[in-house]
Amino acid sequence: MSSTTILAARHSAVTESSGVRRLLITAALLFLLMFLLLPLISVFFEALRNGVHTYVDALTEPDAVAAIKLTLLASGIAVPLNLVFGVAAAWAVAKFEFRGKALLVTLIDLPFSVSPVVSGLIYVLMFGASGWAAGWMADTNIQIIFALPGIVLATIFVTFPFVARELIPLMQEQGTDDEQAALSLGASGWQTFWYITLPNVRWGLLYGVLLCNARAMGEFGAVSVVSGHIRGETNTMPLHVEILYNEYNFAAAFAMASVLASLALLTLGLKTLLEARHGDSLAKGQKH
Amino acid sequence: MNITLKNINKQFGQFHALSSIDLHVESGELIALLGPSGSGKTTLLRIIAGLEFANGGAVYFGGEDVAATPLRKRQIGFVFQHYALFKHMTVRDNVSFGLRIRKGDARPSKSDIRQRADELLELVQLSGLGDRYPHQLSGGQRQRVALARALAIEPKVLLLDEPFGALDAKVRKELRHWLRELHQKTGVTTLFVTHDQEEALELADRVVIMSGGKIAQIGSVDEVYEQPASPMVFDFLGSTNRIPVERHGNHLVIGTDKIAIYEGDHTGHGTVYVRPGDLRVASPDDVGLDAIVRNVQRTGPIVRATVAINSTGQLVYVEMPHLHHDVQHLLPQQSLRLRLMQYSVYDAENTPDGEDAPEPVLIGRERLRLA
Numbered sequence: 001m002s003s004t005t006i007l008a009a010r011h012s013a014v015t016e017s018s019g020v021r022r023l024l025i026t027a028a029l030l031f032l033l034m035f036l037l038l039p040l041i042s043v044f045f046e047a048l049r050n051g052v053h054t055y056v057d058a059l060t061e062p063d064a065v066a067a068i069k070l071t072l073l074a075s076g077i078a079v080p081l082n083l084v085f086g087v088a089a090a091w092a093v094a095k096f097e098f099r100g101k102a103l104l105v106t107l108i109d110l111p112f113s114v115s116p117v118v119s120g121l122i123y124v125l126m127f128g129a130s131g132w133a134a135g136w137m138a139d140t141n142i143q144i145i146f147a148l149p150g151i152v153l154a155t156i157f158v159t160f161p162f163v164a165r166e167l168i169p170l171m172q173e174q175g176t177d178d179e180q181a182a183l184s185l186g187a188s189g190w191q192t193f194w195y196i197t198l199p200n201v202r203w204g205l206l207y208g209v210l211l212c213n214a215r216a217m218g219e220f221g222a223v224s225v226v227s228g229h230i231r232g233e234t235n236t237m238p239l240h241v242e243i244l245y246n247e248y249n250f251a252a253a254f255a256m257a258s259v260l261a262s263l264a265l266l267t268l269g270l271k272t273l274l275e276a277r278h279g280d281s282l283a284k285g286q287k288h
Numbered sequence: 289m290n291i292t293l294k295n296i297n298k299q300f301g302q303f304h305a306l307s308s309i310d311l312h313v314e315s316g317e318l319i320a321l322l323g324p325s326g327s328g329k330t331t332l333l334r335i336i337a338g339l340e341f342a343n344g345g346a347v348y349f350g351g352e353d354v355a356a357t358p359l360r361k362r363q364i365g366f367v368f369q370h371y372a373l374f375k376h377m378t379v380r381d382n383v384s385f386g387l388r389i390r391k392g393d394a395r396p397s398k399s400d401i402r403q404r405a406d407e408l409l410e411l412v413q414l415s416g417l418g419d420r421y422p423h424q425l426s427g428g429q430r431q432r433v434a435l436a437r438a439l440a441i442e443p444k445v446l447l448l449d450e451p452f453g454a455l456d457a458k459v460r461k462e463l464r465h466w467l468r469e470l471h472q473k474t475g476v477t478t479l480f481v482t483h484d485q486e487e488a489l490e491l492a493d494r495v496v497i498m499s500g501g502k503i504a505q506i507g508s509v510d511e512v513y514e515q516p517a518s519p520m521v522f523d524f525l526g527s528t529n530r531i532p533v534e535r536h537g538n539h540l541v542i543g544t545d546k547i548a549i550y551e552g553d554h555t556g557h558g559t560v561y562v563r564p565g566d567l568r569v570a571s572p573d574d575v576g577l578d579a580i581v582r583n584v585q586r587t588g589p590i591v592r593a594t595v596a597i598n599s600t601g602q603l604v605y606v607e608m609p610h611l612h613h614d615v616q617h618l619l620p621q622q623s624l625r626l627r628l629m630q631y632s633v634y635d636a637e638n639t640p641d642g643e644d645a646p647e648p649v650l651i652g653r654e655r656l657r658l659a
Contacts, residue, residue, distance in 0.1 A: 177368050177370060177372035178372050178374060180339055180359070180366070180368070180372070181366065181368060181372040181374075181434075181437075182374075182385070182389075183358075183359045183360045184337065184339075184359055184360070184362075184364060184365070184366040184438075185360075185385055185386035185389070185437065185438075185440075185441055186360050186361070186363075186386050186389060186390065186441055187360060187385075187386075187389045188360065188389075191389050195374075195385075195389065196374060199374075199376040200375065200376065202376075
């Protein structure tokens, strides 16, 4: 036996034989190809099947533009609000001891465990025509359900955990020494938050915001219940895809879907970049 | 700035972290809070800083009660065990943080801030590293940045929590010397927490030894080392031989050996505490403790021997410098007579172990053997 084969034999002691390895890798790749990559490619393929012209037309048609605008607007409101709520909740949980902390942590996770459809229904029950707040809404002439506020509320509810969930373990791991040091140097609470706490969690925060945004733009269930599906008014991009599909307008449906898919791919790319560059300043073991 | 603590009490739930702590620190003193883990020393330091609040008692800075003064207004420099440097800031920005966040007239000009930061970096011997980030520095360098940052706000009091705890032995020694020099230069009242008796004895003007949330002894390095107030203090400050003795008037008797006389005139059981380094070889016609050498080991400059007392069989540890003229007697199976050069005698520890067991009392101490 030559020395190289002995070496190879020793390598195989800590890993599988090369045949098994190849088999496993091939199986995993095939699975990924069939269930993830092929459908993704088919989205773009179907979208462009009738030519670029049809594709552009489908996206520039007024209802489509309205759907894109609405989605951007709804997540443009929901994501910053969740950023603020998420940071506040994480700050409270990670840096202070108080009664009911465990309950708060559980509540933050609630949207993950509740079906999005139920989340939507909650708002219909509260703000719908026969809901709890119906009288008040009639008096003030504010419409929530089947309008932008309802869509924003549902989106906030569903995407609430992303920022907080990302920040809590990170902040807990970092402890409060840095904040105490800043305070001892004469910094005010606000200065401490702005100059110390926030920079310490900035990559984790960005990571949470990215995931939050991806989910906010793609949310279907909860928004579907509260939106009312009024074309050109309360249709978000995912809802628009559904409507077009149900009308057998496949090219347009896939065109819109391809935009959503591109947004998802962009998010994924940014997320991977963040993990590669700043993986050590993200929360460990909490990846979604 | 002098500091006075009056009757400080601190509880965490049912646990008494500190009970009735009274302490006065003179302006410019360098004080060590020394004790085993759980003795309350860090809690005490944090209460002085304002990071923690006492359940009872008062803290005075220069005669003024600081109970209502929050951490950020106490003008203390606090150095954390793990440095707590701001990772996203350069060393210079870390050092100047306390100046940069000041508002209005209190805030120096940009060029002044930069100059002050560079002066401080020079003081802590880190000139030229101002543009680095904390992760590019060694542990010892980080600790010095933390100190420079604390000094930047010209604190009235400098508080250090286990400042060298996370460093390796060699760096720790260097930093000790350096901190001592720095203290002489700046003259800031300084308190530091440590569990390392060597560190405390080497650095501090006075040592506050803590145990179980109480102050066991306060004194100069010489006082606590040579006149330990309790067996706990004696034990904590270094390795210890405990030998049961009988006291007859002013004689101490171990087995059949009459070893010395001491200053008291108690009678009954007692325990002699003697450090391995305070035992020497006596000439055969001196009084002393007859023993036989069991084994000898040299570790660097110190020779350590284990000897058995002839009359009781108890093993006793002896240490001496390897060039000492007594070392020649330390051969296995060699019989010799030991002199107890310096020791403490406490009441026999016949009280059961427990929180309410009274500490045995120091009843005698002798520097020289008397015939």
